[in-house]
Amino acid sequence: MKILYHHRIASKDGQYVHIDAIVSALRDQGHTVIMVAPNVAEKASFGSDGGWVSRLRQKLPKVISELLEFGYCFYDFIKLCQAIKKHQPDAIYERYNLYLPSGIWAKQLFNLPLILEVNSPLYQERMNYGGVAFGMLAKWSEYYAWRNADHLLPVTEVLAGYIRTAGVTNDKITVIHNGIDKRVFSSIRKNERHDRFKNKLVVGFVGFCREWHQLDQVLTMLARHQADNVMFLIVGDGPVLEALKDQAKAMRMIDRIHITGLVSREDMPYWLEQIDIAIQPAVTPWCSPLKLIEYLATGKAVVAPNTANIRELITDEVNGLLFESNNMQHLLAKIEQLINDATLREQLQKEAVKTIEIKELEWQKNANKIVDLINIQ
Missing domain, CATH: 3.40.50.2000 (Glycogen Phosphorylase B;)
Known part of the structure; x- marks a missing residue:
């Protein structure tokens, strides 16, 4: 044709x-x-x-x-x-x-x-x-x-x-x-862990970082976890990154945050592989977020807003956790829940992968x- x-x-x-x-x-x-x-x-x-x-x-x-x-x-x-x-x-x-x-x-x-x-x-x-x-x-x-x-x-x-x-x-x-293209984004595709993330639990965000994502609050919450095995990975660029770096230095968290800057599409699967808990802090009410689908395809424990369009892809406590939209404290509580509950985290990761087949994504x-x-x- x-x-x-x-x-x-x-x-x-x-x-x-x-x-x-x-x-x-x-x-x-x-x-x-x-x-x-x-x-x-x-x-x-x-x-x-x-x-x-x-x-x-x-x-x-x-x-x-x-x-x-x-x-x-x-x-x-x-x-x-x-x-x-x-x-x-x-x-x-x-x-x-x-x-x-x-x-x-x-x-x-x-x-x-x-x-x-x-x-x-x-x-x-x-x-x-x-x-x-x-x-x-x-x-x-x-x-x-x-x-x-x-x-x-x-x-x-x-x-x-x-x-x-x-x-x-x-x-x-x-x-x-x-x-997604399953040949590129798949939970089966296992890249070697980056040296910084070996034996670490990684909370990750992918995308263009803006103020309304409130990633500074995520960093503050992670600072409360004194265990060195919890890290924050940001894959992307944006106007708030310099302030985040300064905050990390002030909180003595610089060794527990990694910011890649803009990465190519070819390198995205590698960086997604480093993430265990993936966050979607905000979303427009009608979109089908590409990064959310890539989170699911690569088997992440996802935390996303409880909005109608997100509920088309995620069922709360089945293949992800949903937080009250525009409620940052609720988002932070969900991240903390996943950090502390390995069983739930692994269950969500397994169900996330199944979503691609079930929803034909x-x-x-x-x-x-x-x-x-x-x-x-």
């Missing part, structure tokens, strides 16, 4: 990981995938924010930035038409973005089925975090894409609820969570579902 993959992502971050994983899974199955997308991310290193595109948008007034964003869809529509005429694809697979009706236009012009992957209710998200200059246009572009796609793939049931609110019927919606299985949906359109 020939599938035209359409997106507007310029950054090379978690979004790019998802795109690359789906494209690779489809190609592994023998399908031809034609990309119509910005080429900014292709040339960038992992972790980049979109380069000059992001810098320009940050400097421009919101009104101008959004006009340019909407204006891009006309240029994008021409690119889509050229690609469709040249490659004659069987279908369009699109990653939804705001102010991007061009995929629907191309679908209608060439009478092609369009499967729309939805990772966020972007109109609502932008309204919550910074606002929108052209509210009516932004909301129209969202509802227009959702209502006119042949089938929609939200990444959580919570997100499916937003799509239903737009008037899309259940028969056009299939929830497909993010996934694999990119290859996601690709199978995508192809099946294209075939019935």
Whole structure:
């Protein structure tokens, strides 16, 4: 099958990981995938924010930035038409973005089925975090894409609820969570422990570290455990790391914390292998957190917020521990519980691995579902 993959992502971050994983899974199955997308991310290193595109948008007034964003869809529509005429694809697979009706236009012009992957209710998200200059246009572009796609793939049931609110019927919606490649992320894959973590119990966090993660409080709690076998591993970058290092020095904890900085996707399995207890301090209410699924796949004892989207993946005290959302003391209590209870910790680790099979959290299985949906359109 020939599938035209359409997106507007310029950054090379978690979004790019998802795109690359789906494209690779489809190609592994023998399908031809034609990309119509910005080429900014292709040339960038992992972790980049979109380069000059992001810098320009940050400097421009919101009104101008959004006009340019909407204006891009006309240029994008021409690119889509050229690609469709040249490659004659069987279908369009699109990653939804705001102010991007061009995929629907191309679908209608060439009478092609369009499967729309939805990772966020972007109109609502932008309204919550910074606002929108052209509210009516932004909301129209969202509802227009959702209502006119042949089938929609939200990444959580919570997100499916937003799509239903737009008037899309259940028969056009299939929830497909993010996934993992079992060849890369697996509890069976046992790397040698890093020298710093041999015979240690490691509490770990993976991701971009911000103030609201309150990792300083995790460090303070770990300092109360005088036993040298409990360590804190942070795999990622972020604006709070220097302050955390200073705190660790002041508390004489510097030998019990390890911060990797930004690591490549290729090195991520190695660093996940070092973790025993994995924490997800905060989460947006509609997302399917990629790092949470990687925690489960590699057999971690997970501590995560008790929110509706997380409950789609984790059952409390079965394959993870859930804490009251935005309650840091409850999170710390759950971490401490796992430090002190080896039996519970090992039980959760075993059940975490089973979740991948039970919930079908694999990119290859996601690709199978995508192809099946294209075939019935």
